[in-house]
Amino acid sequence: MKNISVIGSGTMGNGIAHVFAQHGHPVSLIDISQDALDRALTTISKNMDRQVGKGIITEDEKNQSLGRISTFTSLEDGVKSADLVVEAATENMNIKLDLFRKMDEFSPTSAILATNTSSISITKIAAVTKRPSQVIGMHFMNPVPVMKLVEVIRGYSTSDEVTVEIMTLSQNLGKEPVEVNDYPGFVANRILMPMINEAIYTLFEGVAGVSEIDTVMKLGMAHPMGPLQLADFIGLDVCLSILKVLHDGFGNPKYAPCPLLVNMVEAGFKGVKTGEGFYQYTKGSKDIVVAPRFIK
Structure with a gap:
C-alpha cells in the first residue's frame, strides 16, 4: 500500500x-x-x-x-x-x-x-x-x-x-x-477502562484522594501515570463513551460508569482538553495540580 x-x-x-x-x-x-x-x-x-x-x-x-x-x-x-x-x-x-x-x-x-x-x-x-x-x-x-x-x-x-x-x-x-x-473494548480498553472506573469509584467513595490513588498505582504497580491522570489525558468524555460501549455490549453491571465520571463530563470537565478534570492544566506548564474541588 x-x-x-x-x-x-x-x-x-x-x-x-x-x-x-x-x-x-x-x-x-x-x-x-x-x-x-x-x-x-x-x-x-x-x-x-x-x-x-x-x-x-x-x-x-x-x-x-x-x-x-x-x-x-x-x-x-x-x-x-x-x-x-x-x-x-x-x-x-x-x-x-x-x-x-x-x-x-x-x-x-x-x-x-x-x-x-x-x-x-x-x-x-x-x-x-x-x-x-x-x-x-x-x-x-x-x-x-x-x-x-x-x-x-x-x-x-x-x-x-x-x-x-x-x-x-x-x-x-x-x-x-x-x-x-471484535468484542466490546477489544483488549486494551476492556482491561484499562474498568481500572480507571474503579479508581474513580475509589475517589467517589472517599477511600483516598486524587494524588494518593495515582501515587499508589505509580509506585506500587510501576505504572508511568496514575489512572486518574491517565483518564484526564485520554479525555473523560472518551472514557465515559467506552465504558458505555462495554456496559451495553456485555450487559454486565461491573462496567457501569461511576456517577462522578458522568457528572464531570456533563459539567464540561473533560480533562486536559478542557483544562481541568481530576487535575488542573495550565498551558505551558508541566506541573500536576489537583483540581480544587478534590482538595479537602
Missing part, C-alpha cells in the same frame, strides 16, 4: 498522518475545517522538531515527511486515490457509520477501510459498506509517533489477507501490532 488517507486531523489523526508520512507514504489528511487542518500541520511540524532535537530524524527528513502530507476538506477528493483509508474521527457510532458509507462510496474498490476506534464494533461498522472483508480496526495508541502498540481488530468478515496486510504495514511503521477479535 502506498497512498494513505486519514480522516480527522485531531490528536490521533495528525499523529497517524505523521507516522505514515515519516515512513515514506503520501498522506491525504482530511477534515471539514481548513483551520483544523492547518493546526494539525503545525502540530506535526512541532512534533517532528522534537524528533530532530532528539536525533531520531534529520531536518531534511522532517521536511520530506511534511512534503508528503496534503490536506483536503472534501472527503471525496481526499480518498479517491487511497490504498488505505484510516478513519480517526470522534468516538461516536453514528458519525463513524456515516463516514464509512461515504468512504465505501468514494474510495477505490480495492482500498482497505480502517478505523482507529478504541471500542466500537468493527463488525457493525463494516456492515454499512459493500466490502466488509476489507474493513478492519487499527487502534493506535496516543501519542501515535511515540507509542509502539497497534491493536489490529478483525471484524466478523475481515479477510485473512487484509489482516496480514495491515499487520505487515504496522510493522513497517515501526509499530508492534497485536491481532485481536
Whole structure:
C-alpha cells in the first residue's frame, strides 16, 4: 500500500498522518475545517522538531515527511486515490457509520477501510459498506509517533489477507501490532477502562484522594501515570463513551460508569482538553495540580 488517507486531523489523526508520512507514504489528511487542518500541520511540524532535537530524524527528513502530507476538506477528493483509508474521527457510532458509507462510496474498490476506534464494533461498522472483508480496526495508541502498540481488530468478515496486510504495514511503521477479535473494548480498553472506573469509584467513595490513588498505582504497580491522570489525558468524555460501549455490549453491571465520571463530563470537565478534570492544566506548564474541588 502506498497512498494513505486519514480522516480527522485531531490528536490521533495528525499523529497517524505523521507516522505514515515519516515512513515514506503520501498522506491525504482530511477534515471539514481548513483551520483544523492547518493546526494539525503545525502540530506535526512541532512534533517532528522534537524528533530532530532528539536525533531520531534529520531536518531534511522532517521536511520530506511534511512534503508528503496534503490536506483536503472534501472527503471525496481526499480518498479517491487511497490504498488505505484510516478513519480517526470522534468516538461516536453514528458519525463513524456515516463516514464509512461515504468512504465505501468514494474510495477505490480495492482500498482497505480502517478505523482507529478504541471500542466500537468493527463488525457493525463494516456492515454499512459493500466490502466488509476489507474493513478492519487499527487502534493506535496516543501519542501515535511515540507509542509502539497497534491493536489490529478483525471484524466478523475481515479477510485473512487484509489482516496480514495491515499487520505487515504496522510493522513497517515501526509499530508492534497485536491481532485481536471484535468484542466490546477489544483488549486494551476492556482491561484499562474498568481500572480507571474503579479508581474513580475509589475517589467517589472517599477511600483516598486524587494524588494518593495515582501515587499508589505509580509506585506500587510501576505504572508511568496514575489512572486518574491517565483518564484526564485520554479525555473523560472518551472514557465515559467506552465504558458505555462495554456496559451495553456485555450487559454486565461491573462496567457501569461511576456517577462522578458522568457528572464531570456533563459539567464540561473533560480533562486536559478542557483544562481541568481530576487535575488542573495550565498551558505551558508541566506541573500536576489537583483540581480544587478534590482538595479537602
